[in-house]
Amino acid sequence: MSESARAGNPQPHRAGHAQYEFDEIEAVCLRVATELEFPHHVAHYTEGVWDLTVERIGLRPPSGGTGRAIGPDRRRLAVELFGRGAFHTLRELGRAVEGLRSGPLIRTVIDSGRGAVLAYDINTVSYLVATVFDAADTDPMDARMSRAVAEIRGLASLSDRNAGGYASLPPRLLHRGDDGAAPRWEQHGPRDAHVDRFRQVADGVVRSADLHYLARFTEAGSFTSVDVLDASTLARFFTAIDSEQRRNGYRKLADRVPRTGRRLDIEIRPVLGQALVRVVADVEQGALYFCRAAPTEYLMGVTLDQHRVLDADRRFRQVASDFLAGRR
Numbered sequence: 001m002s003e004s005a006r007a008g009n010p011q012p013h014r015a016g017h018a019q020y021e022f023d024e025i026e027a028v029c030l031r032v033a034t035e036l037e038f039p040h041h042v043a044h045y046t047e048g049v050w051d052l053t054v055e056r057i058g059l060r061p062p063s064g065g066t067g068r069a070i071g072p073d074r075r076r077l078a079v080e081l082f083g084r085g086a087f088h089t090l091r092e093l094g095r096a097v098e099g100l101r102s103g104p105l106i107r108t109v110i111d112s113g114r115g116a117v118l119a120y121d122i123n124t125v126s127y128l129v130a131t132v133f134d135a136a137d138t139d140p141m142d143a144r145m146s147r148a149v150a151e152i153r154g155l156a157s158l159s160d161r162n163a164g165g166y167a168s169l170p171p172r173l174l175h176r177g178d179d180g181a182a183p184r185w186e187q188h189g190p191r192d193a194h195v196d197r198f199r200q201v202a203d204g205v206v207r208s209a210d211l212h213y214l215a216r217f218t219e220a221g222s223f224t225s226v227d228v229l230d231a232s233t234l235a236r237f238f239t240a241i242d243s244e245q246r247r248n249g250y251r252k253l254a255d256r257v258p259r260t261g262r263r264l265d266i267e268i269r270p271v272l273g274q275a276l277v278r279v280v281a282d283v284e285q286g287a288l289y290f291c292r293a294a295p296t297e298y299l300m301g302v303t304l305d306q307h308r309v310l311d312a313d314r315r316f317r318q319v320a321s322d323f324l325a326g327r328r
Helices: 020-035 072-100 135-155 195-202 232-237 243-272 306-325
Strands: 011-014 040-046 049-056 105-111 116-121 126-132 184-188 213-218 223-227 278-283 287-294 297-303
Touching: 011 020, 020 040, 020 049, 020 135, 040 072, 040 135, 049 072, 072 105, 072 116, 072 126, 072 243, 072 278, 105 135, 116 135, 116 243, 126 135, 195 213, 195 223, 195 306, 213 243, 213 306, 223 243, 243 287, 243 297, 278 306, 287 306, 297 306
Parallel strands: none
Antiparallel strands: 011 049, 040 049, 040 126, 105 116, 105 278, 116 126, 184 223, 213 223, 213 297, 278 287, 287 297
C-alpha cells in the first residue's frame, strides 16, 4: 500500500474501459474526497458495471466496533461488489414505490447505525454509490454527495433534483407552515403490546409542513398509521392519485419491506459489518423513511414535498428514537 493511501489521501481507480469521457466525473468525486477527511468510498457505475472509484479509506474500524479494522483492499472489494449488485437492488426498490406516483427513486440511504451505504441515481443507467464507516460521517457525506450528483447531472445538462432536500427552500415556500389539519388515525390487524406506545409518541408529530404520514407495522399483521394527507395545503400533490390510494399503497408497501430488508442485510453486511437499522427511499417527489424497531417490527414515515425531505427525515428520526427509548 502506498504512503499516500496510508495517510488517507484520496485515491482514484478506474476500470480499463473508463477513458477520457469520465475525466469530469472523476474530478467531481476527487473534490468530494478532498473536502471530506473521514474514511469513505465513492464509486460510479453504469448498469451495474464499475467505472471508477475515488476513496479515502483508512484502517480504523467503525465507531462502536469491537473487531479488527478491515484492510483497505478487502473493504474496497466488498464495496465494489455491493455497487455492482446495487443496480438490481435499486431497480427492485424503485418498482416497489412506483405505484405511489411520486416519480423515480433518486437517492437511497442504507444505514447500519455504524456506517452507511448511499446510492444516487444520475440517469436511468448511471449511479453513484458512497460508503462511510462511522455513524457520525453519514449525514456530512449525504449532504456533500447531493451536491456532487447535481454537479454530475449538470455536466450532461440535466437539472438538479434536490436529492436529500438539502437545497435552499424557494421563496414561495419560506413562510408556508402547518395548516393545523386534523390527523387521521387507522388501525389494521391485531393490536399488539406496542400499539399504544406508538400512538403516544406519534401524537402531534405528523403535520402538513413536512412529515405527512407515519406508521408502525409488524410481520404479524399489525398496522397503525396517522396522517394529514387530506390537508388542504397538500392538495397539489394529489393530481394523479388520491389520498386513499396513497394510504392503500403504503400498506401494500409495508408487506414488501421485510423481504427487501433481509436482502439488503445480506448485501451490506460484508461492507458495514452488521444489518441495517434505517433506510431512506428518496423519490422525485418526497421520500419514504423506514426504521427497524425490532426484528419483525418497523416504522415508516413519508413526506410528499421534495423541499422538505431533510426536515421530515429529522422529524422521523426523532420519533423513532423516542419510540425505541420507551422500549428499553
